[in-house]
Amino acid sequence: MNILFETFGEHQRDMLKQDQRTPLYHQLHILLRRSIHNGTFADGIQMPTEAQLSEYFEVSRITAKRAMDELAKEGLVERHRGRGTRVVYDYEPEKSINLKRNSLNMGGNPALLVVDVINGFTDANCPLGGHYPEVIEANKVLLSLFRELALPVFFTTVFYTDDSQAKVFRRRLDALNLLTSNSELAQIHPDLGMRDNEVLIVKHWASAFHKTDLDDQLRARLVDSIVITGLTTSGCVRASVVDGLQYDYPVFVPREAVGDRNQEAHRANLFDMHAKYADVISIENIKLMIRDRQSK
Numbered sequence: 001m002n003i004l005f006e007t008f009g010e011h012q013r014d015m016l017k018q019d020q021r022t023p024l025y026h027q028l029h030i031l032l033r034r035s036i037h038n039g040t041f042a043d044g045i046q047m048p049t050e051a052q053l054s055e056y057f058e059v060s061r062i063t064a065k066r067a068m069d070e071l072a073k074e075g076l077v078e079r080h081r082g083r084g085t086r087v088v089y090d091y092e093p094e095k096s097i098n099l100k101r102n103s104l105n106m107g108g109n110p111a112l113l114v115v116d117v118i119n120g121f122t123d124a125n126c127p128l129g130g131h132y133p134e135v136i137e138a139n140k141v142l143l144s145l146f147r148e149l150a151l152p153v154f155f156t157t158v159f160y161t162d163d164s165q166a167k168v169f170r171r172r173l174d175a176l177n178l179l180t181s182n183s184e185l186a187q188i189h190p191d192l193g194m195r196d197n198e199v200l201i202v203k204h205w206a207s208a209f210h211k212t213d214l215d216d217q218l219r220a221r222l223v224d225s226i227v228i229t230g231l232t233t234s235g236c237v238r239a240s241v242v243d244g245l246q247y248d249y250p251v252f253v254p255r256e257a258v259g260d261r262n263q264e265a266h267r268a269n270l271f272d273m274h275a276k277y278a279d280v281i282s283i284e285n286i287k288l289m290i291r292d293r294q295s296k
Contacts, residue, residue, distance in 0.1 A: 028057060028064065042270075047085040113240065117132075138257035145290060154200075158202070227253075228253055233259060242277050245277045252286060
């Protein structure tokens with residue numbers, strides 16, 4: 001239910017009850033359609049269920065179903081029994097106010113770079129953390145694929161061993177000082193099951209590339225493109241995406257596999273990365289691209 005509150009808030013929910021002239025299902029349909037058109041519910045994203053919509057907007061299940069049926073008629077979503085409803089509308093920023101960009105092809109030897117999915121960032125009780133179960137599950141799906149195809153996998157963590165490292169960054173964000181080399185907070189989340197043949201990059205700043213040997217390690221493995229996931233979208237993920245491009249790698253971001261404490265920042269940074277630095281696409285499209293490249 002959090003995603004509905006973060007997306008619509010109480011104001012828009014209450015507005016549904018105030019317009020007595022327009023059928024409720026049509027009001028809900030318009031609200032959901034607007035959220036698809038503006039990229040809030042982006043291509044490949046799982047839509048809220050009818051039960052969730054019914055509970056949150058305090059409407060009947062029939063009303064919620066009719067609203068979703070209208071979206072399906074317009075070709076904005078696909079409905080699959082037992083698998084829910086997914087958005088199939090690929091939002092594009094207005095060309096009149098954004099730079100023309102080209103989608104890039106994924107290479108034949110892509111690497112997966114999992115940025116900072118560590119205990120400290122995934123524990124909502126930690127000052128640095130948030131609640132990201134969906135992001136962890138999405139990363140498990142991608143890890144399974146990369147491991148199955150024997151493609152390179154990299155993880156990053158961040159910690160500090162002395163006061164000279166990232167001094168200004170740590171003065172700005174005091175909570176970073178919790179991340180020490182012997183702290184459980186700096187360990188990769190156990191659900192991801194990092195393997196011995198996978199590379200751990202220890203960084204001190206936001207970017208996985210800044211003052212690390214990541215580029216050297218990628219080149220040594222003949223990596224020709226990077227899929228970047230992890231935490232957080234507006235911080236270390238974005239910094240790593242920008243640097244990945246600046247090191248001349250085509251970069252791909254599966255939107256379900258990144259997360260942020262602030263949903264507005266999350267959406268804004270996905271928008272901006274897609275406009276300039278990377279192809280931000282669904283995890284399903286990432287999987288199709290990888291399997292397609294591997295079959296050639």
